[in-house]
Amino acid sequence: MFGRKTVQKLLLLVLITGLLPVTKVFAAQPDVRLVVDISGSMKRTDPNNLRIPATNLLIDLLPAESKAGIWTFGAYVNMLVPHGDADDAWRNNARNLAKKINSVALFTDIENAIERSSWDANRPEATTEKHIILLSDGLIDNSEASTAEQREAENQKSRDHLLRVIVPRLAKAGYTIHTLALSDEADHDLMATMAQRTGGLHAIAYEAKDLMPLLLQIINRLVPSEEVPLQDNRFLIDPTIDEFTLLVFHGSGASVTLHNPAGEAFARSSSNDAMRWHGNDRYTMITVKKPAAGEWYIETPEHPDNRVTVISDIRFHSTSLPPTIYRGYPQNVEAWFSEEGKLINRREFLSLLDVKATNQKGAQLLGEFAMPLAGNKPHYQFTFSEFPQLGEQMLKIEVDGRTFLRQVTHSFNVQDIVAASLQLPDDGSNPRVILRAQHPDLKPAEVNFDISANGTPLTAEYRGDGEWKVDLSALDRSITQTIKVLVQTKKNKTPVNIQLPDLILNAEGSPTAEAPAVIPNPVPQVIATPVLPLGPPAVAEEAQAVVETEPLVEVDSEAVPATSEATEASLFDPIESWDDPRMPWIYISLGIANILLFLVAFLMYRSFINKRKARQNSTQEDEPEPLLSLDDSFDDELDGFGEDDQR
Numbered sequence: 001m002f003g004r005k006t007v008q009k010l011l012l013l014v015l016i017t018g019l020l021p022v023t024k025v026f027a028a029q030p031d032v033r034l035v036v037d038i039s040g041s042m043k044r045t046d047p048n049n050l051r052i053p054a055t056n057l058l059i060d061l062l063p064a065e066s067k068a069g070i071w072t073f074g075a076y077v078n079m080l081v082p083h084g085d086a087d088d089a090w091r092n093n094a095r096n097l098a099k100k101i102n103s104v105a106l107f108t109d110i111e112n113a114i115e116r117s118s119w120d121a122n123r124p125e126a127t128t129e130k131h132i133i134l135l136s137d138g139l140i141d142n143s144e145a146s147t148a149e150q151r152e153a154e155n156q157k158s159r160d161h162l163l164r165v166i167v168p169r170l171a172k173a174g175y176t177i178h179t180l181a182l183s184d185e186a187d188h189d190l191m192a193t194m195a196q197r198t199g200g201l202h203a204i205a206y207e208a209k210d211l212m213p214l215l216l217q218i219i220n221r222l223v224p225s226e227e228v229p230l231q232d233n234r235f236l237i238d239p240t241i242d243e244f245t246l247l248v249f250h251g252s253g254a255s256v257t258l259h260n261p262a263g264e265a266f267a268r269s270s271s272n273d274a275m276r277w278h279g280n281d282r283y284t285m286i287t288v289k290k291p292a293a294g295e296w297y298i299e300t301p302e303h304p305d306n307r308v309t310v311i312s313d314i315r316f317h318s319t320s321l322p323p324t325i326y327r328g329y330p331q332n333v334e335a336w337f338s339e340e341g342k343l344i345n346r347r348e349f350l351s352l353l354d355v356k357a358t359n360q361k362g363a364q365l366l367g368e369f370a371m372p373l374a375g376n377k378p379h380y381q382f383t384f385s386e387f388p389q390l391g392e393q394m395l396k397i398e399v400d401g402r403t404f405l406r407q408v409t410h411s412f413n414v415q416d417i418v419a420a421s422l423q424l425p426d427d428g429s430n431p432r433v434i435l436r437a438q439h440p441d442l443k444p445a446e447v448n449f450d451i452s453a454n455g456t457p458l459t460a461e462y463r464g465d466g467e468w469k470v471d472l473s474a475l476d477r478s479i480t481q482t483i484k485v486l487v488q489t490k491k492n493k494t495p496v497n498i499q500l501p502d503l504i505l506n507a508e509g510s511p512t513a514e515a516p517a518v519i520p521n522p523v524p525q526v527i528a529t530p531v532l533p534l535g536p537p538a539v540a541e542e543a544q545a546v547v548e549t550e551p552l553v554e555v556d557s558e559a560v561p562a563t564s565e566a567t568e569a570s571l572f573d574p575i576e577s578w579d580d581p582r583m584p585w586i587y588i589s590l591g592i593a594n595i596l597l598f599l600v601a602f603l604m605y606r607s608f609i610n611k612r613k614a615r616q617n618s619t620q621e622d623e624p625e626p627l628l629s630l631d632d633s634f635d636d637e638l639d640g641f642g643e644d645d646q647r
Helices: 004-016 051-061 088-098 110-117 148-172 188-198 208-222 537-544 583-617 632-646
Strands: 019-021 029-037 067-073 077-085 128-136 175-181 202-204 234-237 241-249 257-259 275-279 283-289 294-299 307-312 314-318 324-326 331-339 342-344 354-361 364-370 380-384 391-400 405-415 418-423 432-437 448-453 456-458 460-464 467-471 481-491 494-499 503-505
Touching (some): 051 088, 051 283, 077 088, 208 391, 314 405, 331 391
Parallel strands (some): 029 067, 128 175
Antiparallel strands (some): 019 342, 234 294, 241 307, 257 294, 331 380, 354 364, 354 391, 432 467, 460 467
């Protein structure tokens, strides 16, 4: 578009004139608590234990002067890495302790894990942003009751207390909960609701290899950073950049070589004060201070999540998107430049740059939007209103000035204002659709539904707490039913109509040919009893009475070294449920062991009686037998006592 000299002259002009004050964007330092599930089911959902390199990634990307702590949980909650300042000593200790993350616990007590990691919820700090990152693959499972009905009721009670008491209390205290589900079996409704009600990000790792890139999206929200585009493993460094950090994801054993604009090659062995290398067999981080201007090249297999973050006097900013964006609710997006905290407003410079926004879901392009310069202020802007897909996505805002390139990436989750899930209870009861309000400002009284199954109208019954139930018992189950749900409401008196993804109720006896558009909620999430209002006074008072003490490092009785976590299931794998098919064999084994123990005791007793009778027959017949005879040694002691007395 224009030459390098032109850009440099314009930049110099900007630095000298036309600067206005602007407020600093990110002042508060993050306080991050990572909460990691170590239940036995993780052997299946994370067979290579990628939770360890993912934890290391978080440790490496935490900014200076932040605070952090790491907890693991199963039936119990351990503070694996004590909460404290994330300095070099803390990071080194955290990397060593992260090696102990395993998959040996029997239960999944999410409620206790969240409560223990937020022990200081009643101590607000204005200069600290507190974040909890939850990594889990399952449902709440903390009941040890003997029957399935009792376990389901106790687990549901724990779930309700978490959502209705603990989460609102943490939201009020300024906590942000980010949730990362590690399988389709996870309670997505629970984890998404926890994130939405606290302003956090919810993501789903359908495969273990997705764990680190998704965690990186969450980290992007904790530590917003400015980047330069990386394309074909090449990136451009301009003269205004003081430092860059290159993050490269790769497989085990892959080599990484960095080439500077002069053609010199650098490897891990080249690490020094000006070029620091760090990483493991899953990723490599390279930080270069005072880099040479020009095109750099990274020699390694390409990965879509590789990135180059930069530190520069000239910064590129954009409005922060909320972690959850709802279809039907457009977002106004703006971008601008600053230098040393002051807004750059020279239109001669700004009008020469091309700025665009790109919406992506993984490597899939969902939309591309131009961001023209506004007429009344030095901001680039556009309205983000088209959301063709649901789920976790990103918006990249890119500046192209040929020799001057910048980009900012926002991660977010697109949801509908109401979530619809098709439930097929295992107990044989009637199928139903559960509709749950997801937008925090949605008023149930202002919501209407137009619902049909193959053209047959259906009615939604409100059950309280932003939840509706649609009974499907009257439908013809001999054929497949396509259920359509239209949500009708208003935003600022403007009608909003949202067509939810279709739900498919397959004919009875037919295999599932097509998965529902929304992941069905597991049966334990069904609330059979009347729904209680949010935060009942008695429970809320109890929650406020939590003792404020510093967390102690616990010893988890389940956290024993795993012998073969990557092997296939065997009789020696952890038992994760009372319904495990191996349980009857355990009962039988215990019964046999008890019988053998009884037989051994009985034979020992018979032997003792026979020996005692033999000894008694050898004594004189006229010697009176004591009324209570325990053993010969006691008789001998009595005899000795008598002899001593005579002496």
